[in-house]
Amino acid sequence: MRGRPKSFRRWVLTGALVGCGPTVADPDPAASTSATSSGAGASEDTSGDDATSRTSVADDAGSTGGGGPSQTDACAAYLSCAAAATPAELGALLDAYGPEGTCWQSTSEVARQCDMACGAGLAQLQDAFCDEPACGAVACPSPSDGAIPGAPVIVSVSWTSPPGCMPGIGSDVQFTIDVTDPDHPVSELTFSGQVIGCVGALDAPMSSLVCPNAAPYTGEVEVSDPDGNADAIELLIMPCVDGSAP
Numbered sequence: 732m733r734g735r736p737k738s739f740r741r742w743v744l745t746g747a748l749v750g751c752g753p754t755v756a757d758p759d760p761a762a763s764t765s766a767t768s769s770g771a772g773a774s775e776d777t778s779g780d781d782a783t784s785r786t787s788v789a790d791d792a793g794s795t796g797g798g799g800p801s802q803t804d805a806c807a808a809y810l811s812c813a814a815a816a817t818p819a820e821l822g823a824l825l826d827a828y829g830p831e832g833t834c835w836q837s838t839s840e841v842a843r844q845c846d847m848a849c850g851a852g853l854a855q856l857q858d859a860f861c862d863e864p865a866c867g868a869v870a871c872p873s874p875s876d877g878a879i880p881g882a883p884v885i886v887s888v889s890w891t892s893p894p895g896c897m898p899g900i901g902s903d904v905q906f907t908i909d910v911t912d913p914d915h916p917v918s919e920l921t922f923s924g925q926v927i928g929c930v931g932a933l934d935a936p937m938s939s940l941v942c943p944n945a946a947p948y949t950g951e952v953e954v955s956d957p958d959g960n961a962d963a964i965e966l967l968i969m970p971c972v973d974g975s976a977p
Contacts, residue, residue, distance in 0.1 A: 799835065799839075800834070800835045800842035801830075801835055802828070802834075802835055803845075803849065805846050805849040805853065806832075806849035808849070809824070809852050809856070810828055812860070812863065812865050812866035813856060815860075815866065816856050816860040816865070827845065828845060832845075853866070853867075881912065881914055881960070882912070882960030883955065883956050883960060883961065883962050884911050884912070885908065885910050885962045885963070885964045887908075887977065888952050888975065888976050889907050890905060890907075890974060891904070892971045892972065892973060896970075896971035897944070898944050898945070899944060899945055900944060901943045901944060902941070902942065903939050903941055904940050904968070905937070905938075906938045907936065908933065908936050908938075908952055908954065909936075910962070914958075915956045915957060915958075919956065919957055920956055921954065921955045923953050923955075924951050924953055925950055926940055926942065926948050926949070926968055927950060928942065929943075929948055929950070929968075930942075933952050944971050945970065946970065947967060947968065947969050948966075949965070949968075950965070950966040950967075950968065951964070951966060
């Protein structure tokens with residue numbers, strides 16, 4: 732049993748000794764009443780101090796004892812997902828969120844914050860690895876669901892000179908742009924480009940430019956889609972020589 736404060740023991744002992752002695756008339760009843768009240772007050776105050784002490788110890792035991800925080804379901808799910816999706820990062824995550832991680836060695840507030848972090852981390856992995864079974868295999872979004880659509884990709888740009896082309900004599904050069912886009916047909920794509928020194932624009936999948944064939948010419952082609960995504964490629968045209976890029 733926890734010992735009472737010394738002041739309280741002294742008060743009890745004094746009272747017991749008084750009770751055992753001979754009865755003596757109190758010369759000042761008011762003073763006796765005041766002293767009694769004062770003694771009672773002292774008893775109540777020290778009892779309050781003792782209760783406060785017990786509460787403090789109980790709190791400390793709750794924060795460090797065997798009944799403290801433990802790994803949450805959110806953190807267990809996060810680690811399972813990370814082990815499959817980003818195994819290189821698993822070691823550091825285990826140190827914090829694993830069953831023996833630092834998150835569960837501190838206060839309940841720290842554990843609560845760790846639990847929230849695990850939930851946010853799991854949501855990010857589910858977005859990035861939507862088809863990973865260990866992450867819950869949530870439905871992957873499509874462009875129609877508001878996801879970021881794919882960009883066009885220029886597979887190649889090729890050009891051909893007419894038969895009998897001679898350096899220094901202008902001629903038509905035919906250009907063909909091969910492009911793909913994951914969510915738009917070629918008819919919805921915008922083509923733009925030019926070859927410096929040649930007349931005309933590369934504004935369609937197939938275009939014809941007039942080049943003087945006097946020297947090498949540089950140019951560029953860009954293809955964009957309605958979503959604002961684009962791809963571009965640079966060109967180097969030699970006089971009367973068929974070629975392609977890249």
